[in-house]
Amino acid sequence: MARRRHPLPPPQLVGLAIFLSVAAAAVAKTDQHDVTALNVMFDSMSKPSQLSGWKSSGGDPCGNDEDWKGIKCSGSSVIEINLSGLGLSGSLGYQLSSLKSVTKFDASNNNLNGDIPYQLPPKMVQLNLYGNSFTGGIPYSISQMDDLETLNVGKNHLNGQLTDMFSQLPKLSTLDLSFNGFSGSLPQSFQHLRNLKTLNVESNQFSGHIDVLSKLPLEDLNLQNNKFTGWIPSKLKDINNLQIGGNQWSSGSAPPGMEKGSALGSSIGGGGGGSGINGFIIAAIVIAVLLVALILLSVLKRNSSSPVSSHYLMDESGHNRSFAPLVDDAGGHKQSSAINMKPLENPSSISRTPSAVPRKSISDNEFENKLNYSRRSTDPINLVTYSSSDLQAATGNFHSSRLLGQGTISGVYKAKYADGRVLVVKKFDPLSFSGSSDFMDLMNSISKLRHPNISELVGYCPEAGHYMLVYDYHINGSLYDFLHLSDDYSKPLTWDTRVRIAIGTASALEYLHDGCSPSVIHKNIKASNVLLDDDLNPRLTDCGLAYFYEDTNESLGPGYNPPECTRSAGYVMKSDVYCFGVVMLQLLTGRKPYDSSKSRTEQSLVKFVTSQLHDIDALGALADPALRGLYPPKALRRFADVLARCVQSDPEFRPSMSEVVQSLLQCIQRTTSSRRIAGHRSISQRSEDSDW
Template sequence: MARYLALLLALALRLAYPAFAETDQGDVSAVNVLFKSLNAPPQLTGWSSTGGDPCGDDWKGVKCSGSSVTEISLSGLGLTGSLGYQLSSLTSVTYFDMSKNNLKGDIPYQLPPKVEHLNLAENAFTGGIPYSISQMTDLKYLNLHRNQLNGQLNDIFGKLDRLSEMYLSFNQLSGNLPPSLGSLKSLKTLHLQNNQFSGSIKGLANLPLEDLNVENNQFNGWIPNKLKNIDTLQIGGNSWSSGAAPPGMDKASNTNSHTGGKKGVRSVVNGAVIAGTVIAVLVISLILLALIKRRSLSSSHYIDDQSSQNISSTPLVSRELGLKGYSSSIDIKALETPPSMDLRPPPEPYKLFSDNEFAVKLNPKQSTNPVSITAYSIVDLQAATGSFSASRLLGQGTIGSVYKAKYADGKVLAVKKIDLINLSGGTSSYDFMELVSGISKLRHPNITELLGYCLEPRYHLLIYEFQMNGSLHDFLHLSDEYSKPLTWDTRVRIALGTARALEYLHGICSPSVIHKNMKSANILLDSELNPHLSDCGLAVFYEDTSENLGPGYNAPECTKPSACTMKSDVYSFGVVMLELLTGCKPFDSSKPIMERTLVRWAAPQLHDINVLTQMVDPALRGLYPPKSLSRFADVIALCIQPEPEFRPSMSEVVQSLDQCVHRTGIDKRSRLSTSCRSDDSESSYH
């Protein structure tokens, strides 16, 4: 009898896990996702796909400190699958070793952010090295040896001051070594052998290396003498230059290699060269100063004294395009620059100046607030997007397609290529630049920022910041069951952030903006799953079309986009909240007729707490506060009212969701005071 009582007690304790568990719930969820992504292997004894207590129980390869997981070591266990999408939640993990398995796919962007020892060697990972590694400032050991990684090595090493060992050998990495490798001031061991690297290794000369292996690549040029003195150097299988290294290649070696008379002759020659160079520089400088002064005087009638201090040499419009009604506040100087086929980093922002500083009559509708934005050339964008290849396609919507642009310095952007046929009424270039100017002034932490544009014959493109985790729609509806990291707290945070973005558009920004394309596909998630609303300011493209938002999102009054109002945005936002609550699509033709439209099916049940709990997305596994759930459902019910006048404003929605945040226990972020972009402001794929 005592034995049965003990078993019943153990079972009761297991069922009451959340109350007695030692492990942080965020860590439990992340390790659960990892287990499922690894195809739930039986060799991981103690592991579970739902719940469990890694720190309180004996989970193979897991070590903890207090209630936090600090080490995961699963080397050589024959594991398959992938690493999932929630490792970034393991904020206390400092040792992560998944080497010598058979893991496939790309190395995920979401890695433990505070890791010191990262070993993914001897797997079958493909793709490139994720940019998130550039933020791992505690990293000391990085081993990606013997995978199938390819492409260029991005310039991601500038902040890795503590990195002492790095193994990238036996992959398919190519291109020149990035400049930031030269800033790894603690690097002792570097293995790059058996890749396809090319170019010079002179950037490694000043590193404190003790062990360097660059065998079997395509390196060329000279080997710096400083590297010849390190303890272990392996350089075979490359195309090194023969003969003496050129002057300046290695200052230390040049000093030691010339003595006596030769040194004196070289000094005289060098002195003559330096003197000649100085004279040439002085002459060129005088010529440039004269030209600048002349140009400044000749253009002074366009601008006042204050603005001439900043832009005295900036043309008002492109010489090739002429005036054609372009706004004088748009700087399109970049379009005059000869194109280059190099995959260069994106250009620095140019400043857009207000009408008060230029001729107001050219464009009286422009804002008086100066903004900064970048003009990109089509040549550079084609190089960065692989000529807009299908492999770089992020999404496709009514007005165009969005592509991923990757630069040599590791910068990643999202490029929206507008289909010119969709420009209503044959929108002119002037209208496009007015659109760019308007969007550039929308600044809010939950709105995807417009970084630049490209205006060239046959090309109208908008360049946005890139969000690593894609859209909310993809997370909810296209991810498999092993890669859904959206906890209840995260869903409420996404809803609140999106609501704040709409509140800003509707009531804070002046003039107010109606989104008219509010849907989960236009809510993009960053590396921390914070929401960024995209396609803001593009409603003009939908005015004269017969297309609606998409099945399930349209408010009853939106028979066509031109009929949509702010209250229509509120309705569509309510549908997005329903997606977050249920995990269901707004319209699903595969379901029974009465359940196909999410609003029609869910609306009558939102106030029945018993039915409501059965509507919740099963992926949440019942992990949500009942009071927060009920309040969340109340907000949805108000937003999806059939009559627009009964729907709340977005300010009221934000206030109600703030209460949901309070009830979930999420730390409330301070409300940012944001408005249309001003001088000192801080800062869709569909």
Template sequence: MIHFHNILVLWVVLLGFFATSVYSKTNSQDVSALNVMYNSFQSRSKLKGWKSSGGDPCGESWKGITCSGSSVTEIDLADLGLSGSMGYQLASLTSVTKFDLSKNNLNGDIPYQLPPSAKYIDLSQNGFSNTVPYSVSQMSGLETLNLGRNKLNGQLSDVFGKLTKLKELDLSYNSITGNLPQSFGKLSSLKKLYLQNNQLTGQINVLVYTPVEELNIENNHFSGWIPNDLKGINIKSGGNSWSSGPSPPSPPGAHRNRGSGKKSGSSNSSVVTGVTIAGIALGVLLLLAIIIALFSRRKRSSSHLLDDDRLSQRKSFRTYSSKDLSKELTSDYKAVSIDIKPVSKSPSIGFMSLSGRLQSFARRSTSVKATAYALADLQVATANFSPARLLGQGSIGRVYRAKYDDGKVLAVKKIDSSLFQGSPPQEFSNIVVNISKIRHANIAELVGYCSEHGHNMLIYEYFRNGSLHEFLHMSDDYSNPLTWNTRVRIALGTARAVEYLHDGCSPSTVHKNIKSSNILLDIELNPRLCDHGLATFHQRTSQNLGMGYNAPECVKPSAYTAKSDVYSFGVVMLELLTGRMPVDSSKRPAEQCLVRWATPQLHDLDALSQMVDPALRGLYPPKSVSRFADIVAICVQREPEFRPPMSEVVQQLVRLVQSSTANMREDFGIGSRNSSAMSSKREDLAASRRLTDF
């Protein structure tokens, strides 16, 4: 009987445990996303209950979190004094319908990934810059979007076409420029629109296709007329450059989406409008007759009118197409021959071969190959640049995975169009040519480009192993960590890539954005440095190019030199050595900045043994680590003049490799470790032998 009682008690305990797990435990994806968010925040003392790792947001009642079952459904962190950013896993919050982080001090770009099922998003009254993220275009259930009172800038993209449930949109008090996107006309449920205090231009005719009832467009640079269809609503329009006189009639179809409650004009105004329409129609007919007569006279004498029109359009860079770019390359590099094969439906849309002397290449002959990709095909291959295909985001644009039916996979870097404002028309063509001529085994090769309808993209080979950053900082407990010799090999390959940019290119190229996320790893874990040749854009962004990677002298991007690249490379070496991120707010204050924490300990052998990445499980040659640390120390010195040139860094890493290979047995020693450890040793020895290939 006692035995049965014990079994019964055990069953009750187990049932209680499983019941708690089922009904209280939060979805693991939600927990992970909130952990990342918490680690990205600063000044987070008001986030009661939140944790940097693990936890149960639903069961533990984390501040601002509302759940339904095991899923997080609402995040309300308004006015909590938060700073920093929001993390990069928001797309995992698939059940969140309300997302409110308004009235904080968050800055940088609005994350490219937002909760995909959100109905209410309020990020107002922060310090966000750049523009509305593209992921918004896929949020078809969105009803309210408030991004007002931030620092958004640049033009609005056509991301609003699928937001047919959006009722309220607030973009006020930013620095948004350009015309209203045509996709505004698809906002078939829009009731309230706030665009005041921006730098918007052009006309507002597209708004007549919406049922908007409350509209504020004050203090912009709008011109033309306020359409008659909008004059009966609650509208504030001061501080613009409106044309005087009666407005022209609304465009066809303007009434189809307007609410039945809109005020209509009087019968007298209808008569006046009718007379005005008749007068305008007569004027248009007369003007058309004159144009036809003139065109008939000039048709025989000028067969290049269409080409002239295209050339005039090309004064604005945003009208470039792939064909236009090829023509621009021809005009800019007169000694270069162009051979473009017919456009096909395959991934290789066209082939452009540049050979001969390039004016900007110091009289060196070269052969440059780049493939012109059609925007329409790239849209299909990236699922219309879907957030699900997003590989990452940097200071100048986003990178998407493009997959074709034949299995070919590419990485497409979509450069932010605002970075071309005020730049010469040939700038993108210059960039394509300059990057195309860079050839090195440890540098990601440019596969092609696309320049159509204001979209400018660079296309690279896709590396399935991702970046060094992912290997070091985003792997779970089940992943195989990089062995010590593989880390040295990655450091040496990256150093050779940077050395090539500094000394092998003419003119010399400063990378200006060296960081672990820009070091891709191929199938054999060889490094491929990317984001090269884009320093011009980095100088135009106010963002910190890589927090924790910038040399002390680089108070702004234009201050970068080759010695600044050496410093950034030293920080990458520190990541390889310690497994830590350059800046980690989850550490105690003295350890948050990697360089500041590690530098005083690099020559202390006892301290160094405690710094080495725990993921290596002690399987590394101590002498090799010590020499590696010595190289790091000279790279991250505060004074640029004391840092070595990259060619010297390469030589020291080569000597380290040679020494490590010769003394591998001595460095590891002979001990009675378990078979698993010995197996790892053999793997490191094999990796060391591969180092001699360099």
């Protein structure tokens, strides 16, 4: 029987449908950028029924006809989000930075978990995440919030050492970090919090002295149950609400000149009693003993021909055995970012005459820093300790079938446990370290790196000859695998996901370069070191291992090495930017950084693509075919503009990673504005001009 054909709708009805859809978008009151961010948040919390009125897509929270629980608007913008005590779980999503007008965000007393999103509403005045299960650290983006007055992240599972990121928060008056696992000293940038009235760091693992608080206008200070030492500055004793129990304060009066509880005083005073004069005498004796010891070390170093004594300072290749990250000095040369694991003063700076004093005196600050570093390097690391036999069993005796990758310094293996846990074990060549102390120095450096887009260290094996690092396993593997080794049945990365990977990886590098003090150079940025978690968010790995990458030609591989790296000392911070640009090129084109199967002119991705990045017609042809054209043309051009600056041959002309992050984020912001302007255009125009 012949099938009946339905007549096509008349052109008038088609035109009416188009008009109504455009009109609906135009009538919607709420800024669409805000709507999208709330949609993502709702999905990330698994669409909780408690959030009445919320939607996974679309909606009009600021409109008169919809009531979204906890949302307060002003005009077309969301200005407050109050989700306190609703029993919410899941995460907060990844688009909170789109909420440009939100000044108050309260998600306290829920069951939210994962890392606090790196990008948060930028204009916040009050942020309250108290009483959840957040992990990781405080996102560095908080340091950019000029209007922030209240920051409460108490009673979570945050840990690690606080980044020195509090210099630009002039309005911050309340800071609550209580009941977490923070460790290390209080950041020096605390001294810039000139309006801080309330500080609560109760029940953490903070250590060291509290001088940095001495000039703050504090009215409420809770330091209970930490590991603070030294004396309490006299000014702080006048605070009405001061709680200091559960620490290791020095008793008695502070020695002259140590009214502020300096590190020197705290290291000498310990928890014992004694008068101030006695403490001063002890301090003088200790300093004298140290100076004598240094002179003796110099003499022994000069007279000894034993290879053991020289190996104490240098390895076989003549390099200092310090595992602090490498940074650039003024001349662009590598130097350790922390004090080397060697005698307190370089013997070459001490006179050859045993009875002479050092040519260069040790300043109080230098001496204090060295004592502080000595204490930090011996602090217990808050990580899981694994035995070599345990890791051996979990990796099938490091069987080749469990090998995930083989680098120049280590093999990486998958470890499986009976309870279902899966971890990644980085197994070093035993000859990489001269002993357990060297390995522990490395551990201390790496364990302090905390960022949502950095692969977090969860454990280690310190047994002699079996040095291993343990990380979380990410089922989606590396970005390199996803782009270049996926089969025809794998789901390709969408354009939005590629942009998110670029921003997340750039944010991790920005943290290493600008958020760490001193700065950290990575030296091994490549797609295989960008891991993808369950939600395809990037996790940069191999952070803090720059010491081992002397020859970047060998570690990075073809296609990545920056032009300035014709010699090992040529690698500088802007070289990381170049390598990141190569990763962006792979996200853009889907090509490998170097492909010997291509014709000679196309083998090197950078050389082949660079001249075409500003050619609109050529750029479309370069886009990864796996995208099937599903990307906004303007977004492609802006993405190409950013990466073109990253891979410039002269390091001086490359942007900083902070500039890269801002450029990528501004592209998104400009896109949103263009969408609002295009709201009344025809559908065909809007689809052609949209971005990201």
